[in-house]
Amino acid sequence: MTEEKKKKSVDLASMALIDKASSDQVNLVFDRAEEMKPCPIGLVGSCCSNCGMGPCRVPLPRGKEETPEEKRKRRGICGATAETIAARNFARKIAGGAAAHSDHGRAVAELFLAAAKGEAPGYEIRDEQKLLQLALEWGVEIGNRSNSEIATQIGEKALGEFGRQEGELLFLRRAPLKRQELWRKLGVAPRGIDREIVEIMHRTHAGVDQDYRNLLQQGSRAALADGWGGSMIATELQDILFGTPAPVLSQVNLGVLKEDEVNIIIHGHEPLLSEMIVATAQDPQMVELAKAKGASGINLAGICCTANEILMRHGVPLAGNFLQQELALVTGAVDAMVVDVQCIMESLPDIAQCYHTKIITTSPKDKIGGAMHIEFNERNAILSAKEIVKVAIENFPKRGSNISIPKEKTDLIAGFSHETINYLLGGLFRASYRPLNDNIINGRIRGVAGVVGCNNARTTHNEGHIAMVKELIKNDVLVIQTGCSAMASATAGLMVPEAAAEYAGEGLASVCEAVGIPPVLHLGSCVDNSRILMAATAMVKDGGLGDDISDLPVAGAAPEWMSEKAISIGQYFVASGVFTIFGVNWPTTGSTEVTQFLFKDFEEMYGGMWAFEPDPLLAAKLMIEHIDKKRKALGIDKARERVLYDMTMRRELE
Numbered sequence: 001m002t003e004e005k006k007k008k009s010v011d012l013a014s015m016a017l018i019d020k021a022s023s024d025q026v027n028l029v030f031d032r033a034e035e036m037k038p039c040p041i042g043l044v045g046s047c048c049s050n051c052g053m054g055p056c057r058v059p060l061p062r063g064k065e066e067t068p069e070e071k072r073k074r075r076g077i078c079g080a081t082a083e084t085i086a087a088r089n090f091a092r093k094i095a096g097g098a099a100a101h102s103d104h105g106r107a108v109a110e111l112f113l114a115a116a117k118g119e120a121p122g123y124e125i126r127d128e129q130k131l132l133q134l135a136l137e138w139g140v141e142i143g144n145r146s147n148s149e150i151a152t153q154i155g156e157k158a159l160g161e162f163g164r165q166e167g168e169l170l171f172l173r174r175a176p177l178k179r180q181e182l183w184r185k186l187g188v189a190p191r192g193i194d195r196e197i198v199e200i201m202h203r204t205h206a207g208v209d210q211d212y213r214n215l216l217q218q219g220s221r222a223a224l225a226d227g228w229g230g231s232m233i234a235t236e237l238q239d240i241l242f243g244t245p246a247p248v249l250s251q252v253n254l255g256v257l258k259e260d261e262v263n264i265i266i267h268g269h270e271p272l273l274s275e276m277i278v279a280t281a282q283d284p285q286m287v288e289l290a291k292a293k294g295a296s297g298i299n300l301a302g303i304c305c306t307a308n309e310i311l312m313r314h315g316v317p318l319a320g321n322f323l324q325q326e327l328a329l330v331t332g333a334v335d336a337m338v339v340d341v342q343c344i345m346e347s348l349p350d351i352a353q354c355y356h357t358k359i360i361t362t363s364p365k366d367k368i369g370g371a372m373h374i375e376f377n378e379r380n381a382i383l384s385a386k387e388i389v390k391v392a393i394e395n396f397p398k399r400g401s402n403i404s405i406p407k408e409k410t411d412l413i414a415g416f417s418h419e420t421i422n423y424l425l426g427g428l429f430r431a432s433y434r435p436l437n438d439n440i441i442n443g444r445i446r447g448v449a450g451v452v453g454c455n456n457a458r459t460t461h462n463e464g465h466i467a468m469v470k471e472l473i474k475n476d477v478l479v480i481q482t483g484c485s486a487m488a489s490a491t492a493g494l495m496v497p498e499a500a501a502e503y504a505g506e507g508l509a510s511v512c513e514a515v516g517i518p519p520v521l522h523l524g525s526c527v528d529n530s531r532i533l534m535a536a537t538a539m540v541k542d543g544g545l546g547d548d549i550s551d552l553p554v555a556g557a558a559p560e561w562m563s564e565k566a567i568s569i570g571q572y573f574v575a576s577g578v579f580t581i582f583g584v585n586w587p588t589t590g591s592t593e594v595t596q597f598l599f600k601d602f603e604e605m606y607g608g609m610w611a612f613e614p615d616p617l618l619a620a621k622l623m624i625e626h627i628d629k630k631r632k633a634l635g636i637d638k639a640r641e642r643v644l645y646d647m648t649m650r651r652e653l654e
């Protein structure tokens with residue numbers, strides 16, 4: 001299928017707004033993707049711009065076998081081979097992704113520490129139990145100490161993880177023992193979070209590490225520092241500070257915007273300020289002010305991972321995922337869009353000019369030309385939040401008449417933290433993963449798949465996520481999700497308990513019905529992929545499914561990935577032992593050796609490996625095959641055959 005003929009989205013609300021944008025003469029990400037083709041050399045990792053002699057291009061010769069002589073000559077000016085160039089580019093993507101997640105983790109740790117010391121008014125410890133658990137885990141004395149003293153020491157320890165020079169990250173000890181030993185043996189157990197990222201930047205500088213294997217191993221080390229470091233710190237401390245998510249009912253899609261209320265969209269990633277905006281929007285004074293301006297209230301909605309954070313903890317509805325951020329403005333009904341960091345399109349202020357929306361940046365790390373800047377000050381967060389909400393309210397009367405809010409909105413249940421899954425499956429008195437493991441062993445649940453990641457304008461919005469997830473649950477694979485992928489499934493109605501009967505295979509449906517959960521569980525934002533690592537570890541520890549993550553009948557996927565963060569996530573999934581498949585395109589195909597190393601050799605080293613398949617149904621098939629391979633190795637394949645036999649027999653009887 002050619003790019004031009006591809007549908008832009010499978011979502012009706014998005015399609016209607018794409019049409020509206022075209023009649024409003026607004027240029028969208030979808031138009032830009034059509035106008036600009038990807039550079040075919042950069043796309044496959046064969047372009048190097050790491051020094052001033054390049055950019056050097058080292059593409060594979062087209063349509064013919066390369067002679068050894070030609071291959072020997074396929075180098076950059078500095079002499080770097082196509083392998084080194086592809087591996088350097090890949091490692092730098094990991095560094096970018098790990099840096100983004102981890103800098104988010106650092107910001108949370110800094111706020112956590114300030115809150116513990118009483119220097120961040122408005123923030124307090126919401127989950128005391130989790131605070132104490134972490135204290136026990138990290139060897140922080142509890143005794144008669146106050147929460148504030150304990151949290152101060154935890155905050156200091158957490159911050160120390162970023163600048164740690166020696167030893168290993170504290171959270172590595174959470175992983176199955178066998179995995180920890182493997183990391184040590186392979187020399188990829190991360191020392192400090194910042195250190196591993198800096199080392200990638202050093203080793204990928206011209207003329208440093210010129211062995212692709214060695215580069216990609218450092219890639220694993222930095223990625224593990226993300227998953228078991230920066231991201232896990234973000235998740236854990238956010239839970240302690242803002243509360244650990246529990247199941248909550250909400251709605252998703254652009255239809256959550258309201259014609260008669262002040263609409264504020266919170267977009268970005270760190271829930272630090274957005275937590276305060278949620279509180280401020282409920283402030284009676286603010287609601288009065290909104291009414292004085294002719295609105296009947298204040299309506300908050302989220303985009304991207306900030307949306308997931310405030311959905312998980314407060315039930316704030318989701319306006320949409322990455323490719324819907326511009327479309328939200330096209331409704332003409334957004335009075336302010338507040339952004340912090342990551343996945344924010346620079347086109348927003350330009351589009352906002354066609355309507356009345358105020359785009360408000362809040363982070364000193366993320367300013368955008370044409371946007372208004374109200375800096376978030378954690379020492380006075382309530383004041384920042386009030387100022388922002390006021391700007392939105394004042395802007396409400398300026399709405400034009402060119403307004404169109406789509407009808408589409410779908411119910412979803414979110415809030416499945418690792419702790420909630422434990423509780424829901426095991427019950428209050430016996431919280432454990434035992435029932436999940438038992439149902440995997442008896443074959444009702446075939447396995448578990450983590451489907452995560454972004455949207456990508458090079459492929460039809462949401463199509464890959466929804467098709468893959470439906471195929472997996474149809475085949476009795478329980479799906480756990482985060483990020484924009486979770487939002488895609490939610491719009492398709494897959495995150496309500498009723499979806500089990502409609503879309504899931506008989507085995508999975510029977511378990512979901514008994515427990516009262518949807519067949520697709522929303523675990524949160526992209527830093528919350530650390531919850532997936534914890535869930536996998538809990539499955540190993542509960543027993544019966546091998547003694548390492550690589551033994552589990554599980555798989556991971558990002559069918560519409562686009563960001564460097566997704567590459568970092570994929571690499572830490574793989575290095576943790578998970579078969580991980582990406583769609584859209586693959587950034588190392590310019591080097592057969594590098595691709596082979598990631599796809600094949602990694603399996604021997606880590607038990608998990610990368611794969612690439614743009615067709616979501618074929619990708620789901622590969623995931624199921626991997627799950628079945630693991631079932632067979634565990635000796636539980638027969639159980640499933642019996643379950644299937646039962647089903648067939650029942651059908652014959654009917």
Ligand code: NFS
Nearest residue numbers: 304343453454483484526
């Ligand atoms: Ni994840 Fe979340 Fe979405 Fe991709 Fe961006 S919002 S951190 S990077 S686009 S899933």
